[in-house]
Amino acid sequence: MNQGSARYASTGYRAQKGTAVVGRSKPEQFKITECRVKGTCTVGPTDKLSFGLSDVQLENPVGQQSRVQLHDIPNDEPKKSLWYIIPVD
Numbered sequence: 333m334n335q336g337s338a339r340y341a342s343t344g345y346r347a348q349k350g351t352a353v354v355g356r357s358k359p360e361q362f363k364i365t366e367c368r369v370k371g372t373c374t375v376g377p378t379d380k381l382s383f384g385l386s387d388v389q390l391e392n393p394v395g396q397q398s399r400v401q402l403h404d405i406p407n408d409e410p411k412k413s414l415w416y417i418i419p420v421d
Contacts, residue, residue, distance in 0.1 A: 341383075350401055
C-alpha cells in the first residue's frame with residue numbers, strides 16, 4: 333500500500349503477462365514466494381506471473397519512474413523479478 337495516496341498494487345481481474353501493475357483503492361491478494369537469494373522474493377497474482385521491470389528500466393537513474401508489469405516467473409530468478417519486503421512503521 334502506498335500510504336501517501338491510499339492506493340494498493342493492483343493487476344485487475346484475470347491479469348496476463350505484460351499487464352501493468354497500477355494503484356487502485358481496492359486491495360488485492362498476491363502470492364509472495366521466498367527465493368534462493370537471501371532476503372528476496374517474487375510477488376505476483378499467480379504461481380506463474382510476478383511483478384517485474386523491463387530490462388531497459390533496470391538502468392533508470394534513481395528518481396525516474398519505472399513501470400512495473402507482470403512477467404513469467406523465470407527459473408533463474410533474474411534481478412528484474414526479485415523484490416525486497418521492507419517493513420515500515
